[in-house]
Amino acid sequence: MTERLFQAENLSVSFGGIRAVQDLSFSVEQGEIFSIIGPNGAGKTTVFNLISRLYDLDRGRMIFEGDDISGLAPHQIAERGIARTFQNTELFERETVLNNLLIGRHIHRSTRLLDEFLFLPGVRRQELEFRKRVEDVIDLLDLQPYREQIIGNLPYGVRKMVEVARALCMEPKLLLLDEPSSGLNPEETEDLSYWLEDINEDLGITVIMVEHDMNLVARASHRVLALADGLALAVGAPSEIQNHPDVLRAYLGD
Template identity: 50%
Template sequence: MSANRTGTPVLELDDVHLSFKGVKAVNGVSFEVRPGELFAVIGPNGAGKTSLFNVISGVYKPQQGSVRFLGEDVLGKKPSDIAARGVSRTFQNIALFEHLTLIDNMMLGRHQHISYGAGAAIAWWGRARRQEVEHRRKVEEIVDFLELAAWRALPVGLLPYGVQKRVELGRALAMEPKLLLLDEPVAGMNLEETEDTARFVLDIRDELDVPIIMVEHDMGLVMDLADRVMVVDFGTPITTGTPDEVQRHPDVVRAYLGEELST
């Protein structure tokens, strides 16, 4: 387990509001993510969870509030600038290049670490060659970490769905993130694939020491894995706490079940 989850927050959101034509997608959300923490965001469909990810990664700019990453105000920064600072993410829907191999897809995650130009790449000498070798070494380490070696040379379009989701996770790791955003990492998976993914998510947190924010509808997975959970409904935060605290909160029960918690 990560040793320090009480240090300076990796990410801080304060009173974030985001609206689209008067419709509140994010309504007064505040939270922090601590070093080495797996922080989960849950809520019914349409609760604003993906919009929150888009705010953190710079896709959306909220009308109000602040977003600080590693102590720096990143509100209004371009998504590429925020990614370069160390925020990487996966998506609800697989966003891979299906005709490229597993390795080539994961190499795309190394783009921000490349410091040579097109000319050097064409010449394939000196710094370009040395960096390419190093980038491939990093990717091969991730392939081994995620147990993907059996598929490394295949086009990802030929791979099983669960493996494709793992490749997308690997591409996010190839960026060497300081914060990883997982948007429904087990959506559409069978039980075996879900269990495999859960194991890898814990390994990322505990072995690689990468803090994680996870949006997920699988409540069993969330309650088993998360250190803390924030519940949102119609863009508004209901409560934040440990999985046990959240499951016992009467407003959470009402949001999910439409009834009071029995005692």
């Protein structure tokens, strides 16, 4: 049997008069790739901003590994093992790929600052383990050729993968990907689907993916949630959701 990793209960948030997310409930099982689809403005990114605690909930709660995480600070969410990427990449443009991955460390470290200064053996071991993790992720996502290159000089598709890499360096249990295929060409999108499989099956990471490419969604996801105007329309297998009358109506009306 599968085990529940994340649960959203009656999430609601409004901005001014706009009800961005309304009474939204869903749950994600351990080991799943769970996709969220919906027209522009449906509330998809807002769901990620709620989970990563960049936004406060008006109502509802979020449960991760059995704990209520609704009131945690963003860095505590990261420490719990929830990492994300952004719809428009947020990387340090003037730094190398390697440095961008190493910067993720400050979110993950469990040692105190003073210990870092003293560079105690435990700290050194953690640092070495982290560097090993970074190198493994570079290998996993085929980023070796770009390792020492400056982010600002890289093609968009590579930057997107660097963002995924940075999130993976944090050794997340739950990875939130916001439109990972946007701006990628068909070949890069194909590569992405294989990497998603590796991330999910080899690293054992559960994924929630906001995605508009229905081919990728159908190929990669175990289940799909369709949103429109902040409301859940349907949840189910990709084939069910693609042919669901309410979902089709939401897209046609877009």
